[in-house]
Amino acid sequence: MGHIQDFTADSAWEAHWGYFSRQIPCTKDAGTCAYLDAVYHGHDVTMLYSFILWAVIVGILFLWALGGRLVRLDSPMQRQSALYRLARTIQSAVRRYLLPEAWPGVFGHTTRLQVLVFLVLLGYLFVFTLVGITYQTWTTPISGSSQHNIRSGLGPWADRIGVLAFALTPLSILLASRESLLSLITGIPYHHFTFLHRWLGYIIYAQAALHTIGWTVVEGKLYQPQPAHWNSFVAQPYIIWGIVAMILLTFLVLHSTKRGIQLTGYECFRKAHYMVAMVYVGACWAHWSKLYCWMLASLGVWGLDRGARLVRIVVLHHLNLPAPTPSSWGGLHIPEAAMQLHPNPVDGDVLRLDFHHNHDPWHIGQHFFLVFPALSLLQAHPLTPCSVPDTHPTGQQHTYIIRARKGLTRELAVSAASAAPGTPKPAGETTHMTRAGPTTPVLLCGPYGQAIEDRSGASLPGNLLCIAGGTGITFVLPPILHRITALSPASDSLIELIWMIRRKNDMHWIAPELEILQRVASTTAKTLRVRIFVTREAAPAPAEDSASEDAKTPCCGGSVRDPGWTVEFPLPQESSALTSARHPDLHAHVASFLERVVQGPTRVLASGPPGVISALRTAVARHNQPGKVWRGEARGDVELVVDDRVVW
Known part of the structure; x- marks a missing residue:
């Protein structure tokens, strides 16, 4: 709105969060002043709606965490109570009606509960994208010209969806975090939020596209004279950064499709996705720095996630006593995993890894991310231990079953085969003989995920x-x-x-x-x-x-x-x-x-x-x-x- 108002006039200025300050009183024509009233009112309402959105999210998480602490139904006496039966009845009803999959052709293999949460969020955004906008058109004169500008609610509406896209960006990154604050609060494993992360990304893309289209129509069609006005508009740095952000967001969406991942491979997709995402956040900041708070929060969530992963690795490999025969790399105690290769040229080779590592026991059902530094330090694979955690004096027993497909797991199978003297490569083998002997160093990060069994065995489900x-x-x-x-x-x-x-x-x-x-x-x-x-x-x-x-x-x-x-x-x-x-x-x-x-x-x-x-x-x-x-x-x-x- 800076080009509409006369910033050289000796007037007072009214501050508005996330937007240009407004000149008061308005010194323009009546139509322009009415339009400015609509713009600033719409923006203030937009900021209110975005804060309400986050207030609702935080409130739900608070109540979830509070309820999880207050309702403890583990003792035998509680299991006979009416409260216990009520809680189990509600859970049973939710499973009966919301556990089956909903529209798998659209949403994939996703439960009705996940789809319902997404539709509730979509409904909120749809309603609050439309309400509070002044749907009116003003024809205003252009000084020194016979032409006129057409001002309408399209501009405030485009601003509305742009602000909501900014406000949703930290939530999208939070839903994709492995070191998930959402998991810590709700107890739901981080990977269960992937569906919402993916579809929220589609929402943000649609909002950004509509925001771009809306202002393209306003600046390229409704404002005059053309093409002079459009040329001066797109030459501004904040518009250039907006175009860059839109290009990056388009890449993120297209690259995250199944076809996009197949063309580049999952590891390339994963690394490119989070790196390009952070460049996109920076481009958004440069595009509209007045709302940097949402981008700062996004960078903070991403940085905490990466930092927490590094801390986990150090804790697992440096602060614990070494296993009986550990490797040492950079001051870290790295266990050596014994590899057993089960060749199968038809269905794919399978590896069994066994090793000990001294750390606190995990919960049954949780998984670790494994890095094989002898092959690559940049790839981590999520694997569930096939062993039971205990308090063994030589450390926890880790057993993993890995199917060798492409990429690093195939390299691991090849290294297991080549380390056994006189044995052929796994891809060309026709026998089913199991070999043991070769080892490989393993870096662990975790544990992650949900506990599906009580450690003590005192409250095992029936x-x-x-x-x-x-x-x-x-x-x-x-x-x-x-x-x-x-x-x-x-x-x-x-x-x-x-x-x-x-x-x-x-x-x-x-x-x-x-x-x-x-x-x-x-x-x-x-x-x-x-x-x-x-x-x-x-x-x-x-x-x-x-x-x-x-x-x-x-x-x-x-x-x-x-x-x-x-x-x-x-x-x-x-x-x-x-x-x-x-x-x-x-x-x-x-x-x-x-x-x-x-x-x-x-x-x-x-x-x-x-x-x-x-x-x-x-x-x-x-x-x-x-x-x-x-x-x-x-x-x-x-x-x-x-x-x-x-x-x-």
Whole structure:
């Protein structure tokens, strides 16, 4: 508004947050003065709406944190109270109606709850983008010319959506932070906010585009004379920076699409995304420095996230005692991980890493980011430990199962193969032999994510159904191993594992852990069941005592017959460890498990392909029955916990 007002006049100035000061009284014509009234009123209302937006967000987080501290329903006495039943009933109702996926063709594999939160935010922005704007047109004369300017509510409206885009930028970065303040307050893992981060980015892009289009129309069409006015307008530095910001934002949006990530690779996308995002924040600051507060907050959130990651690494590798045989690099104690390579030229090679490192135990369900400094210091991979945390004197036992695909994980598999003398590269191998021996240094950052089991075992949820596909076994195996040691033999709690693998030799990945499960299942058949579905390989041919032999050594080989089969232990009633099967009917398995439930709620843990997770969300939602939960019946209270750390 600086070019409209006469800044050389001897007048008073009225300050407005985030905008030009206003000359009072107005010395222009009546139409221009009325337009200025509308502009400044609209801007003041815009700032109010943006502050209300953040007040609502902070208020919700405060109430969430307060409620989480006040409502503690862990003791046996509390579990019998009406408050406990009410809380479980509400949770069951939310799962029944909001757990299934909503419009997967548009939003992907996302629950109705996530979509509902997004739509509420979208509704707020839609309403407050439109209200408080003076929808009127003024025709004002141009001094010394027969032409005139057309002034309307388009300019204030374009300013409104531009300010809201600025105000949403810190929230977008907060939703993408690994060291998430939102996770600290709500207990929700950081990766569950990725959906909102992505769609909020689309909103900001739409706002920025409409802001640009609006002022392009105003300055290039409604104001006169043209093209002289437009040429002087786009030559101003703040407009040039606005154009730069729009170009950078367009790159961020296009590069974050599936096709964009495929063209450059995920690691390139990830690094380019957060670096270009910070340049975009700087361009926004240069474009409209009067609202630098939002950009400063954005830079602060980003800087805290990066700094906290560095602190975590130092704490894990410097402030703790070294493991028995650590590497040392830059004063950090770096464990050496033993690598076991499981070659598979058809489905992809798999690596098992085992090492000890002395630090505080993590919570079951949490994951670490692993860096392999021998290969790259710039890439970190999120991996869930397949081991159970404890207080071992030599440090925590870490076990990871990694499928070697492209990039760094492929390099890791190649290094494991080349480190074993006389062995071919993994990509060309046709055997299924497992090799051990080579090691690699590992840097850890974490832990991150949610705790799905109580460390002490004192407040374990009643029943546990674990469903995993392939390397997703790393998410569901630790809670099973934890429970079979924490629960008493007389417990009525049920534990069942359903693991879908492509080849029988995939069981070699976790051979030591399977032996433990098989041993426990043989003595507690009522409590623990394990069903392994082999989906792309034929079953061993019938042979004398084949069933008992398979039950004793579930990782053995054999000849083949019909494709699609399962390995079960303990032995089913028909005394056969091998039964015909392909991909399991997850709906049927959930229903079958719930039929055996005697008491207590049921928790379903899942990690696998999107199709598996989608089916389980529908199945679990269907079996949640709030009425039964309120009456104290166990079978209507089913919770689903998903390992969905696929970010894009």
